Amino acid sequence: MKSNYLVCYDIADERRLARVYKYLKEKGVHIQYSVFHCQLTWQELKQLKLDLNDIINESEDDIRIYPLPQDIKVFVLGCGDRVPDGVMIFLR
Secondary structure (H helix, E strand, O other), rough: OOOOEEEEOOOOOHHHHHHHHHHHHOEEEEEEEEEEEEOOOOOOHHHHHHHHHHOOOOOOOOOEEEEEOOOOEEOOOOOOOOOOOOOOOEOO
């Protein structure tokens, strides 16, 4: 069963940043600068963490993975236009 995750990152080096972005682009929806929404199984999440850990420098970079509820509702203010499948969106 797949679950929703918000993956946020702050990468100090441009080359590592590009690698993290390219990797996550294959795994989820690019929501905002340095933020992705991913729908992953438990095994896919474990692999994602291993793969990202191989890319980053732990002393300089920061990646946060937040689990999200299944029936997620998102409130969008402004010009956001990227919405993951299965997410209900409420516009102002």
